Amino acid sequence: xxxxxxxxxGLVQPGGSLRLSCAASGVTFGRxxxxxxRQAPGKERELVATIRSAGGVxxxxxxxxxxxxISRDNAKNTxxxxxxxxxxxxxxxxxxxxxxxxxxxxGQGTQVTVSS
Numbered sequence: 001x002x003x004x005x006x007x008x009x010g011l012v013q014p015g016g017s018l019r020l021s022c023a024a025s026g027v028t029f030g031r032x033x034x035x036x037x038r039q040a041p042g043k044e045r046e047l048v049a050t051i052r053s054a055g056g057v058x059x060x061x062x063x064x065x066x067x068x069x070i071s072r073d074n075a076k077n078t079x080x081x082x083x084x085x086x087x088x089x090x091x092x093x094x095x096x097x098x099x100x101x102x103x104x105x106x107g108q109g110t111q112v113t114v115s116s
Contacts, residue, residue, distance in 0.1 A: 002026040002105045004096045009110030012086055016114070020081040022096030022107055027077075032100045033058075034072055034079040038092035038112075045095070049081060053100075063089070086114045 008020040020036065033052050039045040049070035050059040057070055064083070072079045079096065091114050096107035 002098075004098060004105055004107035006094065006096050006107045006110040009094060009112045011113045011115065013116050014087060014114055016086050017082070017084045018086065018112060020083070020094055020096075020110060020112070022079045024077045024079070024096075024098060027098060027100075027105065029077040029098075030074045032098040032103075034070075035059075035097040035099065036070060036079075036081045037095045037097055038090075039095070039109075040089075040092040043092075048094070051079065083112070086112075088114045090114050 003025045005023045008018060012018055031053055033050060035050040036048040037045050038048050048061050048064055049068060051057050051070045051072050055072060067085045069082045091112060093109040093111050095109045098105045
């Protein structure tokens with residue numbers, strides 16, 4: 001059974017930092033491209049960042065470039081999203097995604113709220 005379990009969300013003040021983590025099980029993790037998506041209330045889900053199976057980063061959303069870093073540890077089956085200089089507009093549910101060929105899996109999400 002495939003599971004993606006996110007953690008690390010919470011309430012943070014503007015300018016603060018959070019590190020999101022996603023632990024994968026039930027998949028051959030090293031084969032999968034891993035991504036973080038987010039969805040704010042009333043908005044469509046959007047891709048935040050993607051990292052290839054071998055670790056090369058392929059994408060950052062323009063609005064997070066320079067503030068966000070995606071990384072993975074294939075030995076631990078984890079992918080992380082370090083978010084710095086957080087803004088209120090970063091408030092959203094953040095989802096972990098694993099993709100390989102036609103296979104796609106999602107986590108349940110972790111809430112990030114940026115507010116003073």
